[in-house]
Every structure is written in structure tokens, then in C-alpha cells.
Amino acid sequence: MNMSLGRGTRERLVVIGGDAAGMSAASQARRMRSAGELEIVAFERGHFSSYSACGIPYWVGGDVSARNELIARTPEEHRARDIDLRMRTEVMEIDVAGQRVRARDVDSGAESWTSYDKLVIATGARPIRPEMPGVDAPGVHGVQTLDDGQVLIDTLARTRGRRAVVVGAGYIGVEMAEALINRGYEVTVVNRGKEPMSTLDPDMGRLVHEAMSGLGITMVDDAEVTKILTGADGHVRAVATQDAEYPADVVVLGIGVRPETALARAAGLPLGAHQGLLTDLGMRVRGHENIWAGGDCVEVLDLVSGQQRYIALGTHANKHGQVIGTNAGGGYATFPGVVGTAVSKVCDLEIARTGLREKDADRVGLQYVTATIESTGRAGYYPGASLMTVKMLAERRTGRLLGVQIVGREGAAKRVDIAAVALTAGMTVEQMTALDLGYAPPFSPVWDPVLVAARKASKAVAQRP
Incomplete structure (x- = not known):
């Protein structure tokens, strides 16, 4: 040495x-x-x-x-x-x-x-790589580095079959499901949770499930992979749970990190x-x-x-x-913390969250109210207006904003940034209702969906003792 x-x-x-x-x-x-x-x-x-x-x-x-x-x-x-x-x-x-x-x-x-x-x-x-039979077989891929991505692309290029199974339905899982759909594969997503996207509350995750199913993706929720089956050549041929087998020519692990x-x-x-x-x-x-x-x-x-x-x-x-x-380098800077903002998409479905979910608030002992609304990303009469669902959590006594989740089409995901700023500033949902947001029919209704949710949450706070 x-x-x-x-x-x-x-x-x-x-x-x-x-x-x-x-x-x-x-x-x-x-x-x-x-x-x-x-x-x-x-x-x-x-x-x-x-x-x-x-x-x-x-x-x-x-x-x-x-x-x-x-x-x-x-x-x-x-x-x-x-x-x-x-x-x-x-x-x-x-x-x-x-x-x-x-x-x-x-x-x-x-x-x-x-x-x-x-x-x-x-x-x-x-990447989380569970210990199970067959997890290291050819055709099973994690996706964390550029090297991983290149190996997966090479596998897809030489694989004759067109059946893919994604294990896990978090950010990586849903994004890889979209990637494989774009490559012409029949995609099955096997998810241990009751709904995809555990970063959302289950009611919002259900919207993601329905949308992914509508895109032709087979969703298997509340199922844990127990082993990966291989053929005579040693290559992956299926993913097995306790109750079923799902044929696969390629498997992508999207369980998290x-x-x-x-x-x-x-x-x-x-x-x-x-x-x-x-x-x-x-x-x-x-x-x-x-x-x-x-x-x-x-x-x-x-x-x-x-x-x-x-x-x-x-x-x-x-x-x-x-x-x-x-x-x-001898200077001075700080990183004060985060509010937990993240966005993702699967095909044309946009998914966003910031702040706390219900179970996060429960875990730290916060009492809260929730408000869920449906609205459109543009004025309802403007061409291309599509539905989005916004869910908001507010602290029960103070009305302080605790979290926001959004699922919808074009224009849905980045609206979460309004909530991220409000969380960082410690705003109440009542204060949010007065935010001076940009408006024009191609971009928003007169009342932006986030403000509609804030109004509903503010009423819920006022009605609770």
C-alpha cells in the first residue's frame, strides 16, 4: 500500500x-x-x-x-x-x-x-434488493445508476418476449412501468401495499391504481413477491407471489432505496x-x-x-x-430542512405530494381535518380541461397546513409547489385562500384547485371544536 x-x-x-x-x-x-x-x-x-x-x-x-x-x-x-x-x-x-x-x-x-x-x-x-430465490437471475434488473440503465436497455434490445413485471409501485416502479409501456411491453406491476404510491394516502393511491389500469397496466396490489422463477436456460420466466405467477421476460425491481x-x-x-x-x-x-x-x-x-x-x-x-x-471552502451556509415535496408521472397521469400524509400526522400526534376536491386545471369551458383531485390536511385547532396531495392530468403536478411554499412559510389554510395566484382560462379556473381545497379545509377547521 x-x-x-x-x-x-x-x-x-x-x-x-x-x-x-x-x-x-x-x-x-x-x-x-x-x-x-x-x-x-x-x-x-x-x-x-x-x-x-x-x-x-x-x-x-x-x-x-x-x-x-x-x-x-x-x-x-x-x-x-x-x-x-x-x-x-x-x-x-x-x-x-x-x-x-x-x-x-x-x-x-x-x-x-x-x-x-x-x-x-x-x-x-x-436499491433494496430482497433476498429471495431467483433475484440474481439474468433478466432481473435494479435501476439506480447509469450502468444499471445501460444494462437494462441492452436486455430489452435482445429480449424476444414482450412481458415485463415491475416489482414495487413507488416512484421508480410507476416511472419504469411507463418506460416499459413506451417500449411496447405488456406490463404488470406487483405491489406489496394496498394501493400504489405509498407516499400518498390510500384514497389518493386508488386514483393512481385506476389510472394505471386504464393505461393497460395490470395492477396487482396487496401482494408480495416470494420468488422469481427461471427457465431451463436460467433466465427469468415469471414472478411468483403466494397466490399466483406472473409471466415475465424481464423484471425490474422498483422497491425503493x-x-x-x-x-x-x-x-x-x-x-x-x-x-x-x-x-x-x-x-x-x-x-x-x-x-x-x-x-x-x-x-x-x-x-x-x-x-x-x-x-x-x-x-x-x-x-x-x-x-x-x-x-x-471557508464560507457559511445552512440547509434548514424539507417539507417532503415530490412529483412523478406515469404516461399522462401526474402525481404530486408535499408535507404529511394522514399516517404521518397520526404518528407524530397531530390532530387534523382533511378536505378533498375535484376541479379542472383550466377553465371548464377551455379546450383540454381535465379533472384533477386535490387532498389537503390541516391542523385541527390552528388550521396550519400540514400536507397536500394532487393526482390529475396536465398541469396537476407542479401546482403542489404552491403548497410547498405555504408549508415552508407555516401558513394556515385560511391564509392560503387569499393567495394572489395567476389566472387565465388556459391555465386555471378563476378559483385555482389548490385554493378550492384550501377553502374547503378552512371550513372544516372552523366547524370542528
Whole structure:
């Protein structure tokens, strides 16, 4: 083993992870301090840096034509900015006491130690891959990285059959169902929950179920996959639950992700209830002055419930990176928390949520009222007006907005941003009814659907003792 030590007065920032949070932190730190003041070394175990994992389903489905369109900045571009990005290099150990990391070249197996003055942990998340017979068979795919996406596309190109099973009906599951529909596959979605999209309340998830069924997707809810069956050639042939088998020429796992914190755990760094790293408002790992963490490997503060949550989203990762890079570069920035905003779609159905679901409010002891309305995204007389359903939760006594869920067609999803701002500002539903939103018949009715829901929720608050 070689050891890299001793650099005079110049500090060294080491970054573990070459995607959104890690390279945003490295880039921001470089803006703050020159190469003469701060050396930056980043390790990435994969083939690609700074790419949009959120775009992979749309690349698989053909909406994005080429893999390179998902890459925001190549390793060469990072190096041109005086960031020593070492690809295909996996960090195997963090020595906190010695302020160094042990890294292994994935291709050659060679290992070396690199010392640091400041460390950024941006190890991301790993897909949940259940332990069951057949899960590693050819034709079974997880979709987390660009490498995963390429392998799946290659499989789809050479697979003769046109039957696909998606296991899981969260964001990745529904997006991959759309991708496979776009590729001409017969798609079955097997979901352990009673309705798809567990990020919604069940009544709103039922709307997603009905819409996906209407698109020709076979929805199997309240069913858990027990094994994946293979043919004589070892390739996947079906997915089995306790009650049935569903033929498959390709299987995509969309069960969700967990924080990738094995390195942090082994190093004795603090983890939360969701096994994500715990940080302060400056994204500094609690109890460690010179270590920061961000992206899908950390837990974040929920501004509505006041509790820690685990939410793996690229929007958060990039913001974390900006905060970390500013602080590691000698500046000052904070990440105050999130309200849990997310949007998705399956074909022309748009799905959005922010804040708390009913079960979230129950868990933290909040009493609440709900209001659900149907409206249109445009004036009812304007061509193309389509229905959307808005559900709103408000605190029972104060009327404080707690959460909003929206399911509908064109124009539905981004309306959730109105609620996200209202949640962040701590507004009541009564205050929301007076919001001065834009209006014209092609874009909204006179009363926007979010405001209609707020009016109904405000009345419900007033009627409850």
C-alpha cells in the first residue's frame, strides 16, 4: 500500500462519491478557494460522474435519446477545474482518527491511503434488493445508476418476449412501468401495499391504481413477491407471489432505496433511525468538525413534523452539495430542512405530494381535518380541461397546513409547489385562500384547485371544536 501524506500548508478536501451531492460540494468548494489553497480529491466507483439518476426511466423509455444527455459534467470537465476526480475507485475504509481513507482501484485491485483535512461523504443510496430465490437471475434488473440503465436497455434490445413485471409501485416502479409501456411491453406491476404510491394516502393511491389500469397496466396490489422463477436456460420466466405467477421476460425491481452508510457505520459516525447519517444545519456530521455528509446517505429535518426523515431526491442532494462546498471552502451556509415535496408521472397521469400524509400526522400526534376536491386545471369551458383531485390536511385547532396531495392530468403536478411554499412559510389554510395566484382560462379556473381545497379545509377547521 502507498500512503499519500504531507502537503505543506495547503489543505486537502476528500470527497467520497462523484454524483450530485459530492461533485456539487467539490465544485462549490473550488469556487470558494483556489487550487493553491485547497486540493480536492474525489473518488467515484462507477463509470460516470454528475449525472441525473432521476432521468434514467425516461432514457430507458425513449423520451431521452442518449445516455450522455443525462450527464451534467464529465470527469474531464471536473479535472479541468482542478478537481482530482478518480473514477472506478471505491473507498473501502474511513479512518476518522487518522484522517485518511483507504481506496481500491476497481479494475486493478490496487489499494492506497489518502489523507484529508476535510472529508465529504456522499455515498448515496443502494436499491433494496430482497433476498429471495431467483433475484440474481439474468433478466432481473435494479435501476439506480447509469450502468444499471445501460444494462437494462441492452436486455430489452435482445429480449424476444414482450412481458415485463415491475416489482414495487413507488416512484421508480410507476416511472419504469411507463418506460416499459413506451417500449411496447405488456406490463404488470406487483405491489406489496394496498394501493400504489405509498407516499400518498390510500384514497389518493386508488386514483393512481385506476389510472394505471386504464393505461393497460395490470395492477396487482396487496401482494408480495416470494420468488422469481427461471427457465431451463436460467433466465427469468415469471414472478411468483403466494397466490399466483406472473409471466415475465424481464423484471425490474422498483422497491425503493436505503442510505448507503456501511462506510460511515464502520467508522463509528452517527446514524439515525433510518440508518442515514445525522448532520447539523451546515451539513456537518454531528460531533465531527471536519466531516460533512449530504445527498441520499443522510437524514433531513422535516419542517412540518419536526422529526428526522429519509428522503432520497436529487433536489436535496444538489442543495446539500452547495451548502457543504460553501462551508468546507471557508464560507457559511445552512440547509434548514424539507417539507417532503415530490412529483412523478406515469404516461399522462401526474402525481404530486408535499408535507404529511394522514399516517404521518397520526404518528407524530397531530390532530387534523382533511378536505378533498375535484376541479379542472383550466377553465371548464377551455379546450383540454381535465379533472384533477386535490387532498389537503390541516391542523385541527390552528388550521396550519400540514400536507397536500394532487393526482390529475396536465398541469396537476407542479401546482403542489404552491403548497410547498405555504408549508415552508407555516401558513394556515385560511391564509392560503387569499393567495394572489395567476389566472387565465388556459391555465386555471378563476378559483385555482389548490385554493378550492384550501377553502374547503378552512371550513372544516372552523366547524370542528
